[in-house]
Every structure is written in structure tokens, then in C-alpha cells.
Amino acid sequence: xxxxxxxxxxxxxxxxxxxxxxxxxxxxxxxxxxxxxxxxxxxxxxxxxxxxxxxxxxxxxxxxxxxxxxxxxxxxxxxxxxxxxxxxxxxxxxxxxxxxxxxxxxxxxxxxxxxxxxxxxxxxxxxxxxxxxxxxxxxxxxxxxxxxxxxxxxxxxxxxxxxxxxxxxxxxxxxxxxxxxxxxxxxxxxxxxxxxxxxxxxxxxxxxxxxxxxxxxxxxxxxxxxxxxxxxxxxxxxxxxxxxxxxxxxxxxxxxxxxxxxxxxxxxxxxxxxxxxxxxxxxxxxxxxxxxxxxxxxxxxxxxxxxxxxxxxxxxxxxxxxxxxxxxxxxxxxxxxxxxxxxxxxxxxxxxxxxxxxxxxxxxxxxxxxxxxxxxxxxxxxxxxxxxxxxxxxxxxxxxxxxxxxxxxxxxxxxxxxxxxxxxxxxxxxxxxxxxxxxxxxxxxxxxxxxxxxxxxxxxxxxxxxxxxxxxxxxxxxxxxxxxxxxxxxxxxxxxxxxxxxxxxxxxxxxxxxxxxxxxxxxxxxxxxxxxxxx
Amino acid sequence: xxxxxxxxxxxxxxxxxxxxxxxxxxxxxxxxxxxxxxxxxxxxxxxxxxxxxxxxxxxxxxxxxxxxxxxxxxxxxxxxxxxxxxxxxxxxxxxxxxxxxxxxxxxxxxxxxxxxxxxxxxxxxxxxxxxxxxxxxxxxxxxxxxxxxxxxxxxxxxxxxxxxxxxxxxxxxxxxxxxxxxxxxxxxxxxxxxxxxxxxxxxxxxxxxxxxxxxxxxxxxxxxxxxxxxxxxxxxxxxxxxxxxxxxxxxxxxxxxxxxxxxxxxxxxxxxxxxxxxxxxxxxxxxxxxxxxxxxxxxxxxxxxxxxxxxxxxxxxxxxxxxxxxxxxxxxxx
Numbered sequence: 001x002x003x004x005x006x007x008x009x010x011x012x013x014x015x016x017x018x019x020x021x022x023x024x025x026x027x028x029x030x031x032x033x034x035x036x037x038x039x040x041x042x043x044x045x046x047x048x049x050x051x052x053x054x055x056x057x058x059x060x061x062x063x064x065x066x067x068x069x070x071x072x073x074x075x076x077x078x079x080x081x082x083x084x085x086x087x088x089x090x091x092x093x094x095x096x097x098x099x100x101x102x103x104x105x106x107x108x109x110x111x112x113x114x115x116x117x118x119x120x121x122x123x124x125x126x127x128x129x130x131x132x133x134x135x136x137x138x139x140x141x142x143x144x145x146x147x148x149x150x151x152x153x154x155x156x157x158x159x160x161x162x163x164x165x166x167x168x169x170x171x172x173x174x175x176x177x178x179x180x181x182x183x184x185x186x187x188x189x190x191x192x193x194x195x196x197x198x199x200x201x202x203x204x205x206x207x208x209x210x211x212x213x214x215x216x217x218x219x220x221x222x223x224x225x226x227x228x229x230x231x232x233x234x235x236x237x238x239x240x241x242x243x244x245x246x247x248x249x250x251x252x253x254x255x256x257x258x259x260x261x262x263x264x265x266x267x268x269x270x271x272x273x274x275x276x277x278x279x280x281x282x283x284x285x286x287x288x289x290x291x292x293x294x295x296x297x298x299x300x301x302x303x304x305x306x307x308x309x310x311x312x313x314x315x316x317x318x319x320x321x322x323x324x325x326x327x328x329x330x331x332x333x334x335x336x337x338x339x340x341x342x343x344x345x346x347x348x349x350x351x352x353x354x355x356x357x358x359x360x361x362x363x364x365x366x367x368x369x370x371x372x373x374x375x376x377x378x379x380x381x382x383x384x385x386x387x388x389x390x391x392x393x394x395x396x397x398x399x400x401x402x403x404x405x406x407x408x409x410x411x412x413x414x415x416x417x418x419x420x421x422x423x424x425x426x427x428x429x430x431x432x433x434x435x436x437x438x439x440x441x442x443x444x445x446x447x448x449x450x451x452x453x454x455x456x457x458x459x460x461x462x463x464x465x466x467x468x469x470x471x472x473x474x475x476x477x478x479x480x481x482x483x484x485x486x487x488x489x490x491x492x493x494x495x496x497x498x499x500x501x502x503x504x505x506x507x508x509x510x511x512x513x514x515x516x517x518x519x520x521x522x523x524x525x526x527x528x529x530x531x532x533x534x535x
Numbered sequence: 536x537x538x539x540x541x542x543x544x545x546x547x548x549x550x551x552x553x554x555x556x557x558x559x560x561x562x563x564x565x566x567x568x569x570x571x572x573x574x575x576x577x578x579x580x581x582x583x584x585x586x587x588x589x590x591x592x593x594x595x596x597x598x599x600x601x602x603x604x605x606x607x608x609x610x611x612x613x614x615x616x617x618x619x620x621x622x623x624x625x626x627x628x629x630x631x632x633x634x635x636x637x638x639x640x641x642x643x644x645x646x647x648x649x650x651x652x653x654x655x656x657x658x659x660x661x662x663x664x665x666x667x668x669x670x671x672x673x674x675x676x677x678x679x680x681x682x683x684x685x686x687x688x689x690x691x692x693x694x695x696x697x698x699x700x701x702x703x704x705x706x707x708x709x710x711x712x713x714x715x716x717x718x719x720x721x722x723x724x725x726x727x728x729x730x731x732x733x734x735x736x737x738x739x740x741x742x743x744x745x746x747x748x749x750x751x752x753x754x755x756x757x758x759x760x761x762x763x764x765x766x767x768x769x770x771x772x773x774x775x776x777x778x779x780x781x782x783x784x785x786x787x788x789x790x791x792x793x794x795x796x797x798x799x800x801x802x803x804x805x806x807x808x809x810x811x812x813x814x815x816x817x818x819x820x821x822x823x824x825x826x827x828x829x830x831x832x833x834x835x836x837x838x839x840x841x842x843x844x845x846x847x848x849x850x851x852x853x854x855x856x857x858x859x860x861x862x863x864x865x866x867x868x869x
């Protein structure tokens with residue numbers, strides 16, 4: 001027995017020597033491997049987490065939707081860099097005067113990856129699958145973007161019908177201004193009805209769409225491999241033969257893998273690593289345009305913030321440039337409106353309240369608070385893209401407010417409690433933020449600042465009749481240019497009323513090899529990669 | 536010995552049951568509703584309520600616990616909230632990845648640790664001895680994630696010797712059969728891939744091995760020092776026996792009981808260290824599986840994942856106890 005044990009130890013020793021030996025011998029060969037494969041047309045995208053399911057209709061997480069963007073397509077698309085709507089699977093569409101009927105004319109001759117035809121019937125089957133599911137737990141995103149399921153009072157879509165092979169008609173119960181933007185979101189991509197039927201419960205592991213890439217394999221928590229769709233209907237796309245998504249959870253480790261060349265493109269770059277990427281000639285930095293806002297909110301029902309002058313005074317006492325430089329590591333743009341500039345209807349003519357303590361003091365005096373006042377400042381307890389460090393930002397605000405005589409006492413609590421209490425209107429001065437989902441102004445202005453949203457997301461309890469009227473009018477307006485005008489007007493009033501101090505729109509960072517061409521990170525968080533190439 | 540083994544195995548049940556209760560209580564104490572997290576911030580309250588009900592989380596906690604235990608007894612580890620598939624069906628690839636990594640790390644730790652300890656003891660108070668003890672101290676206190684990132688920086692990026700992440704070359708992936716890639720590549724006769732897999736094992740393996748290696752080296756040194764002071768060793772040396780023979784034939788065997796104990800314990804702790812190592816090195820193992828489940832409050836995966844790891848830990852300790860008897864004939868189990 002003893003001999004055997006010693007023998008075993010000896011064997012282990014020899015084995016480990018052998019392993020170490022052969023690994024160091026072969027390591028020279030390893031370096032060159034990355035080189036020759038780069039030209040072969042495989043693009044590897046490193047990211048922080050795995051997909052939940054590859055059936056986009058039943059997911060809400062960004063990591064799943066990144067894959068959906070490659071495998072599937074939507075009826076209408078977002079433009080490359082903004083949330084403007086452009087044709088997708090539908091080449092054109094018309095909207096009735098009353099905004100209740102949308103008629104889409106589909107592209108001809110497109111096939112799903114399984115060889116079945118993409119046509120009006122396929123679209124109807126997809127929409128019916130969501131609309132009649134009545135399963136709020138499964139089709140949650142559909143319920144939240146389209147008001148609910150068939151037959152419910154809040155449902156936006158009444159029915160959808162095919163008219164011939166390539167015409168689809170949507171009839172709505174009531175007009176929905178962001179209807180097209182909602183349809184452009186990847187959860188509402190068109191899947192092969194034959195494949196959904198064939199795979200049943202396992203469809204989420206066997207996705208079939210019309211997109212630039214076909215699904216090949218999935219190793220959970222590791223890699224998802226997609227291959228070129230040879231029959232893709234857009235000429236010249238996709239550029240790469242293979243697209244692989246690799247999970248590397250740690251942000252620094254993911255960057256290391258990029259520097260080493262094991263992956264070609266990564267998201268979730270730490271802002272502090274931006275300089276390192278800029279300084280490396282083999283790498284390039286990408287900034288994803290913002291679709292969020294971080295803000296300092298006033299409860300307009302509470303003293304002293306029921307006085308607009310006090311709110312304006314504090315707006316003059318916030319140094320946004322310094323906040324962004326110090327706490328967003330420079331990866332954000334100062335916010336002057338409640339919505340980011342990538343959105344249609346953004347009012348760029350508004351002049352922000354400049355950082356001017358004298359003006360702030362003067363306004364406070366006019367409001368009757370010559371000696372300032374004391375207030376609790378609620379600091380966000382969790383990091384969010386729009387507010388990476390709530391505590392530090394609160395401390396900086398506190399220091400500036402002190403200079404105009406406003407003594408802020410920083411308060412913080414557990415996140416769920418924080419939200420609950422702010423929602424209930426318990427706080428007078430608080431920090432919060434929002435990330436948009438469909439890239440529509442309505443999703444910011446109406447959701448966050450309309451009087452209808454008090455008690456849900458209008459934490460400031462801001463109620464302005466004129467703004468309310470404008471926002472409702474915009475919801476019913478189907479002419480995009482006219483809608484944009486309405487939103488611009490609303491922003492001007494909101495700016496005057498100052499229910500918030502909008503602080504920043506953060507811009508998430510990505511990095512890639514310098515050989516990557518035509519990659520445009522989209523504000524919604526994911527983008528089709530058919531046009532991306534490696535030179 | 537057989538009766539003893541059976542007795543020890545039957546003691547597993549209360550241990551695992553108690554552990555399950557602790558884990559169950561802990562994860563339910565973390566704030567955050569799984570349904571809310573899965574559906575996102577924008578989900579309607581109705582959707583959250585519907586999903587909560589579907590997951591069975593609207594039931595009182597004790598009923599949820601009893602249901603979970605009942606399912607366990609029938610061999611059902613539950614279903615993941617996130618992927619909606621049975622955990623018993625999806626856990627093996629993760630477990631295999633971790634077993635491969637942990638075995639590799641343990642071999643490194645034992646071979647390097649024991650031998651370093653022996654040399655250190657033999658040449659007590661030499662420069663090697665001091666150096667090793669300093670290294671052991673540093674090794675024990677080294678945060679794994681930091682060590683991992685440093686390894687990547689030095690050996691991958693600066694020296695370009697080894698890959699930073701994953702189990703295989705992403706551009707030439709291994710076809711899984713058993714999910715133990717070293718075995719799979721050999722079965723398929725792909726020696727190039729075998730070497731690739733070994734290269735991927737080295738950095739995470741060494742990062743994971745560092746702490747146990749340091750501890751094993753220290754225990755070996757002190758245990759050897761004790762044995763080498765005994766009379767029979769002095770006799771052996773006096774009669775002119777070679778150093779190797781004295782060390783490996785006479786001393787190590789007698790010094791091995793405490794070393795074996797520590798090896799057993801460290802193997803268990805290794806599984807904990809695996810969570811950090813796997814996160815840094817993009818290693819799709821069980822640590823990674825549990826870690827991402829925590830982010831999504833995927834209760835069944837957290838519970839069953841930890842349960843499986845704990846069962847392995849307890850089993851390793853049982854094996855170590857049985858090995859005592861194999862090494863030392865004076866120890867007998869009844």
C-alpha cells in the first residue's frame with residue numbers, strides 16, 4: 001500500500017513535469033496562431049455575461065438581445081447611430097390619418113435560415129404568438145411596450161392581418177406614437193414560425209431568423225457561435241464568416257484578452273482603462289451614444305422646492321463638468337434636458353443653467369432664502385451607468401450647495417427601500433436616473449415627468465398642465481417632424497420649471513482591435529454586425 | 536472499514552441537509568426579487584407577480600423549503616429560473632470544467648508544495664528555507680483576483696507565452712464528449728488541441744494552486760522537521776543512507792498524515808477559490824455558474840450548485856480519512 005502511494009506521488013511528479021515541459025515547448029507556436037486566424041474572418045466579441053435564451057420574444061436582458069440582433073431582423077430598423085426609424089424587413093409603410101392603422105409592405109424573396117419563406121403570414125404568426133399568449137411572465141417585454149395582450153383594456157394592438165403575400169396590416173385600439181420604435185426593438189424580431197413549432201420548448205436553443213448570421217452552437221456561460229448567412233438579402237453582408245460571443249465576466253480580464261488578441265472586440269470597458277486603449281496603436285476605443293440620464297430631483301410638492309426660484313438657484317449651483325470629470329471618468333456628456341441628444345425631438349437650443357454661485361445666491365434671496373436652508377440630500381446607494389458613484393456625487397453637490405448657504409445632509413439607504421420611499425414622495429431632494437428602452441422621447445418625458453406618471457416614475461411629482469397637453473398631443477401625432485416640435489416645446493417649459501437638475505448622459509465604452517472597420521455601437525445597447533469587417 | 540465507510544456516508548445526510556437550510560436562509564435574505572431582476576426595471580407589476588407565482592416564490596418560505604427537499608430526495612435538483620431547464624441536465628459541463636481545473640491545481644500544489652517543504656526542512660535555515668517561507672507567507676495572503684490579473688499581464692501580454700482566458704482556443708474549439716477537455720482531445724486524437732488545453736490550464740491552475748501550495752509547503756516543512764529529529768532518521772543517516780532514500784522512504788511517509796489532512800481540506804477550499812479564478816479567467820466552471828446565478832437571484836441554481844460542491848467537499852474529506860489507514864497501519868477504522 002505504501003509503495004503504491006509513493007508510486008502514485010512519483011507518477012504525479014513525472015506527469016506534472018511532462019505537462020509543464022510540453023506546454024513551454026509549444027508556447028512559441030501559440031503566438032503566431034492568433035495572427036493567421038485574424039485574416040480568416042472570425043470576429044470574437046467579448047462580453048460580461050451569457051444570454052438567457054435565444055428566443056428574443058421571451059427575454060429582457062441585453063446579453064440575449066445582442067445575439068438576437070445578429071440572427072433576426074425586425075420589420076423596421078433603427079438608423080446606424082440614432083433611434084431614427086428606417087426600413088427593415090418592411091420596405092415601406094403607411095399610417096392612417098387617425099394613427100390606428102399601419103400597413104407594411106414587406107421585402108420579397110427573403111428566406112429564413114431554415115429555408116422557409118418570410119412573408120406576411122409569418123409576420124402575422126409571430127405577432128399573434130405575442131399578442132394572444134396572455135402569459136405576462138413569459139412575454140413581459142411585449143406587455144410592457146404594447147400595453148398588454150389581446151382583449152385587455154390597455155392593449156395597443158387590436159389585431160394583425162395579412163393582405164396577400166407581402167402586405168401586413170396592424171389595427172390598433174388607440175394611437176401609440178412610439179409604435180414603430182417599439183417594433184424596431186429586437187425583442188419583436190420576426191422568427192421562423194416553422195422552427196418555433198418544430199422545436200417547441202427548445203426553440204430558445206435553436207433560433208431561426210432572417211438575419212446576417214445563422215446560429216451554430218452554444219456552450220453555456222462560455223461561447224455562442226454564429227456563422228455567415230450565405231443567402232443574406234443585403235448584398236455584400238455579412239463581411240465576416242464567423243461571429244463568436246465569448247463570456248469573460250471580469251472587465252479587466254476581458255481587456256487583457258483583447259490586448260492579447262484572443263478576442264477582437266469587447267464591451268464593458270472600465271472608464272479608467274480608456275487611456276490605456278487610446279495609447280495602444282493596435283486598439284481603438286468606441287463610445288456608445290447615450291440613452292440614459294442621471295439627475296438630481298426636487299420634490300416640487302415639498303418646501304422649499306415648491307418655489308421654482310429655489311430649484312433654479314440650485315440648478316446654478318451644480319458644476320456638471322467637474323462631476324463628469326471626477327466621477328464619470330470623462331465618459332459622459334453634461335445633460336441640459338431630461339433626455340439624451342440621440343433622441344428625435346431633443347431641444348438643442350436650450351441654454352443650460354450655467355455654474356454660477358452668485359446667480360444662485362441671488363435667486364435664493366429673491367425666493368426669500370437669503371440665509372439658505374437645511375435639507376436632506378438622498379444619495380443613490382448603488383452604481384448605475386448613469387450614476388457610477390452616487391455617494392461621491394452627493395458629496396460634491398453638498399460642497400457646492402454649502403457655498404450658497406444650503407446645508408445638505410447626505411442620507412442613504414438600501415436600494416429597494418430608497419426607490420420605494422422616493423416613489424412615495426418622502427424625499428425632498430434625491431438622485432436618480434433612467435435608461436430608455438425604445439429610444440423615443442415619450443419614453444423619457446412622458447414616463448418621467450408627466451402628471452400621469454406621478455406615483456410611478458415621476459418621482460419629482462411634477463405636474464404642469466401645458467406639458468401634459470403637449471405630451472399627449474405628441475403621443476397621438478404620427479408626423480415625426482411635428483412630434484419633434486411638440487417635444488421641443490415641452491423641454492423648454494420643463495427647463496424653466498426645473499423639476500430636476502439633469503446631470504449627465506453617460507456613454508458606455510467599448511474597445512476593439514484597430515483592424516475592425518464599420519462598427520457603430522448603437523445607443524440601444526446592441527447592433528447588427530453584418531457590416532463589420534476585419535481589415 | 537466497510538462499516539465505517541457506510542456510517543460516514545450516512546452522516547452525510549444531516550450535514551448536507553443542514554447546509555441546505557443555511558444556504559436557503561442566506562439566499563432568501565439577499566434583497567432583490569428574482570422575477571423583478573429577470574424581467575428588468577421596466578416590467579409591469581403584473582408581469583412580476585405572474586412570474587413570481589410561476590417560480591413558486593409566492594408560497595411561504597417553509598413550504599418552498601420542504602418542496603425543495605422533497606424534490607432533492609427524488610434526485611431532482613430543481614429547474615433554473617433563468618434558463619428554465621433542469622439543473623441536473625445542465626450542471627455537468629460546468630462541473631467537469633471545475634474538476635479539470637481543480638485537479639490540475641491540486642497536482643501543482645501537492646507536487647510543488649510537498650517538495651518545497653521537504654527541501655526547506657532538509658536545509659533548515661538556509662537561504663532557500665527563508666525564501667520559501669517568505670514565499671509561503673506571501674502566497675497565503677495573495678488575493679486570487681489580483682494574482683490572476685498579474686499573471687495575465689506578465690505571462691500573456693508581456694511575455695506572450697500563455698493565453699489569458701477560456702479553456703480552449705476560441706477559434707478552434709474542442710468538441711466536447713465527456714466535457715473533460717484533456718480527455719476529450721486525447722479521445723479524438725487531437726494532440727495539438729490537448730496542448731492548447733494544457734496551456735489554458737496553466738495560468739488559472741497556478742493562480743488557484745498558490746494558496747494551497749503555500750500552506751502545504753509550510754505543513755510539510757514543520758512535519759518533516761519533527762520527523763527528521765527522531766532517532767531512526769538519525770540512525771538511517773548515520774549508516775550512510777542517501778538523502779533521497781532517507782527523505783522519501785523514511786521521513787515523508789511518517790510525516791504524511793498532517794500533510795494529507797491539509798491536502799484534503801485545501802481541495803475543498805479550492806472549490807471556493809474557483810469562483811474567483813473562474814471569473815477572472817473566463818472559465819466556464821461551477822464557480823462561474825453559481826456566480827452568475829447569484830447576480831440573477833437564480834435560487835435553485837445557487838442552492839443546488841452549492842449543494843453539489845458541498846457534497847464533493849465532504850466526500851473528499853471522507854476519502855482522506857480512509858487514506859490515513861492506508862498510509863499508517865496503526866490506524867484502523869471499525
